[in-house]
Amino acid sequence: MYPPVIEIEQLSKAYHDHPVLHDVSLKVHDGEFLTLLGPSGCGKTTLLRLISGFELPSSGAIKLHGKDIVGLPPERRHVNTVFQSYALFPHMTVFDNVAFGLECQKMAKAQIKQRVDEMLAVVKLDKHSARKPTELSGGQQQRVAIARALVNHPAVLLLDEPLSSLDYRLRKNMQIELKQLQRQLGITFIFVTHDQEEALSMSDRVVVMHEGMIAQIGTPREIYETPNSLAVAKFIGEVNVFETVVSALDANAMTLQVEGKSLHLPLDKHTGSLEISQPVHLLLRPEDLHVWDRTEVQDTSEMLPGTVEEVIYKGSTVDLIIRLHSGKKILATEFFDENDEDLAYTKGESVWLEWKSGWEVVLPRES
Numbered sequence: 001m002y003p004p005v006i007e008i009e010q011l012s013k014a015y016h017d018h019p020v021l022h023d024v025s026l027k028v029h030d031g032e033f034l035t036l037l038g039p040s041g042c043g044k045t046t047l048l049r050l051i052s053g054f055e056l057p058s059s060g061a062i063k064l065h066g067k068d069i070v071g072l073p074p075e076r077r078h079v080n081t082v083f084q085s086y087a088l089f090p091h092m093t094v095f096d097n098v099a100f101g102l103e104c105q106k107m108a109k110a111q112i113k114q115r116v117d118e119m120l121a122v123v124k125l126d127k128h129s130a131r132k133p134t135e136l137s138g139g140q141q142q143r144v145a146i147a148r149a150l151v152n153h154p155a156v157l158l159l160d161e162p163l164s165s166l167d168y169r170l171r172k173n174m175q176i177e178l179k180q181l182q183r184q185l186g187i188t189f190i191f192v193t194h195d196q197e198e199a200l201s202m203s204d205r206v207v208v209m210h211e212g213m214i215a216q217i218g219t220p221r222e223i224y225e226t227p228n229s230l231a232v233a234k235f236i237g238e239v240n241v242f243e244t245v246v247s248a249l250d251a252n253a254m255t256l257q258v259e260g261k262s263l264h265l266p267l268d269k270h271t272g273s274l275e276i277s278q279p280v281h282l283l284l285r286p287e288d289l290h291v292w293d294r295t296e297v298q299d300t301s302e303m304l305p306g307t308v309e310e311v312i313y314k315g316s317t318v319d320l321i322i323r324l325h326s327g328k329k330i331l332a333t334e335f336f337d338e339n340d341e342d343l344a345y346t347k348g349e350s351v352w353l354e355w356k357s358g359w360e361v362v363l364p365r366e367s
Helices: 044-052 094-104 109-122 138-150 168-185 196-202 220-225 230-235
Strands: 004-015 018-029 033-037 059-064 079-082 156-160 188-193 205-210 213-218 240-249 253-258 261-266 279-284 289-293 304-313 317-324 329-335 350-355 361-364
Touching: 004 044, 004 188, 018 044, 018 188, 018 213, 033 044, 033 196, 044 079, 044 156, 044 188, 079 138, 094 109, 094 138, 109 138, 109 168, 138 156, 138 168, 168 188, 168 196, 188 196, 196 220, 205 220, 205 230, 213 220, 213 230, 230 240, 230 279, 230 361, 253 279, 289 329, 317 350
Parallel strands: 033 188, 033 205, 079 156, 156 188
Antiparallel strands: 004 018, 004 059, 205 213, 240 253, 240 279, 253 261, 279 361, 289 350, 304 317, 304 350, 317 329
16 A cells, blocks of 8 residues: 555544534545545535645644645645536636646746646547637536646645536546546545445545544445444445344354344454344345245245335336335345346235345444
């Protein structure tokens, strides 16, 4: 792993005695694509503005290549920001927008032209250099904003929800282009979003933020498959939550009482300390559940019975809302096969539910 390019140490921020960030510490490695993910008001944009210099922290340190940059104005930090609004100059051409920062540095015209031409080629806008922003599509305007930020060769590029104003298809395309651009240039990207799918598909690591603190840091797979708290599990995708207790425990397995069934589950994924009679959350992703017709199975000792309440066809998948005998509703996702008649579920149908042992996540129950 490369050494950190950004080090954030015990960073806090408050507005009028209202805390927004609480003692945040984070290392961002050189050349990685890091995403700050969380709901509105969790502090992710505030953290980005502190790194960029548009806000000053109440306490803590921000280091760039080992040097504390707190107190330096934005123009003296070797970072650049792409804003949600793009903030392009409407009266300037694409070329002039990208060249603006270099001109402010009094760079020679020949060098400016070379740098701008190279960057416009990278973002595939070299044929549109004479156009005004109003003559470009939303995706093209975004690429101009990115080129303007990258032409200065920053150590870190900060992106504050830059895809939020794009339509669905263009947003998907730009996600791929952004990731390819980051790999091509090797520049550290810190990306802010509230879109879980966007974060999972683009990032090397994801920082999940909750109420002004870092809830979890990990790869997309770690965040999704092994959330360390109920807040993270509920924010990242869909999840079914059962509240239960540990009824038996040994060195290799635990027994939980779920919907009147005694389920024996391995301990290999559950590294936290568990005790007999301890209240826990049992978490199951919808796609990890398998739905069986009542006539298809014989051994139902560790299956949960239920009734289909809703069938939601989504093309490649079918979502089923199933009411268990206790009245609890859960979501199950089945991959759709046009040739598989077993996926032709109907409302009111009686079914059995199961999952592969070890695919669940068990967390100590939170107060």
